[in-house]
Amino acid sequence: MRPRHRPPPPASAQVVTSIARAGIMWGVADQHASPEPGSKDLPEKARPADVVNAEVVEEVTAPAPAGPPRPADDEEFRQYQQFLQFQKFREWQESQGGDVAVRPPSSPAEAPEKPWWKKALGLLRSKLVRRLVYLLVVLLLLNWAYDHYFGSGDSGSDSSGSGQPPVRPVPQKAPTPEDALYDLHNLLRGDDPAQACGLFDAAGQNGFAVGHQAPDCATAARQVHDQITDGSAYANPKPGPDAVVVNGPEAVVHGCRVQVRGGPQLGSLKLTRQPDGGWAISGYAFQSSTCR
Numbered sequence: 001m002r003p004r005h006r007p008p009p010p011a012s013a014q015v016v017t018s019i020a021r022a023g024i025m026w027g028v029a030d031q032h033a034s035p036e037p038g039s040k041d042l043p044e045k046a047r048p049a050d051v052v053n054a055e056v057v058e059e060v061t062a063p064a065p066a067g068p069p070r071p072a073d074d075e076e077f078r079q080y081q082q083f084l085q086f087q088k089f090r091e092w093q094e095s096q097g098g099d100v101a102v103r104p105p106s107s108p109a110e111a112p113e114k115p116w117w118k119k120a121l122g123l124l125r126s127k128l129v130r131r132l133v134y135l136l137v138v139l140l141l142l143n144w145a146y147d148h149y150f151g152s153g154d155s156g157s158d159s160s161g162s163g164q165p166p167v168r169p170v171p172q173k174a175p176t177p178e179d180a181l182y183d184l185h186n187l188l189r190g191d192d193p194a195q196a197c198g199l200f201d202a203a204g205q206n207g208f209a210v211g212h213q214a215p216d217c218a219t220a221a222r223q224v225h226d227q228i229t230d231g232s233a234y235a236n237p238k239p240g241p242d243a244v245v246v247n248g249p250e251a252v253v254h255g256c257r258v259q260v261r262g263g264p265q266l267g268s269l270k271l272t273r274q275p276d277g278g279w280a281i282s283g284y285a286f287q288s289s290t291c292r
Contacts, residue, residue: 173278174199177244177251177271180279181258186235189263193225194218200281201272207284211267230262249273256291267291 214220270283
């Protein structure tokens with residue numbers, strides 16, 4: 001195989017090679033030697049490389065994210081914050097996959113109603129209401145005083161208010177002679193005056209019929225009832241201090257010493273104690289040794 005011969009390098013290449021070798025040798029020289037000033041052998045000061053087609057780019061700072069502008073007015077800013085919260089709430093609703101009912105703001109609890117007695121006390125602040133209350137109290141006191149002293153009230157209130165025993169509507173033997181007197185007047189003014197005959201025994205019923213010129217006790221009782229003009233006053237006779245005289249098992253009620261209003265005056269009553277302890281009217285007469 002024939003060896004290939006390389007062509008000789010051109011003259012320009014040889015010149016470049018010589019220059020390169022000289023530069024290398026110069027660089028190996030003593031770098032610590034101080035060159036003399038003005039020496040021609042000093043290398044030229046290194047110059048910065050020429051910038052060809054360079055473009056100057058200024059440093060650009062990324063702008064900060066702009067926040068929401070703060071309204072000048074505090075009320076508008078508060079409304080804006082509420083709007084942002086509502087937007088976040090709506091986004092949360094959508095992320096949950098459905099609408100969530102928004103609970104309306106609860107209204108303030110109503111004040112508890114005042115009790116009735118406080119309302120009543122509030123009415124007393126009015127002068128007109130106070131005057132009406134005073135007038136009502138005065139009328140009640142006058143009515144009580146009139147019934148107590150003049151006996152114009154009903155039988156129940158007068159007998160209890162004056163300290164007298166209550167009048168029994170059912171005929172029975174009276175426990176005392178005074179009770180017999182009250183029961184007789186009360187039953188005679190009632191709707192069925194014949195019930196008064198239950199207070200008499202047989203002799204007493206006969207004497208009551210004869211005294212009022214009637215065929216029997218019931219007829220005499222109805223005759224007395226027809227003469228009564230004020231039943232309430234008649235049912236409450238007022239015996240005097242010496243009207244009732246008790247002598248052992250017998251007693252006498254003097255009719256002339258008993259004050260009666262609203263009806264006819266009755267005669268004197270003779271009463272006898274019964275075995276059961278009650279008192280029955282055993283005699284009746286308009287004339288007596290005391291009442292003449």
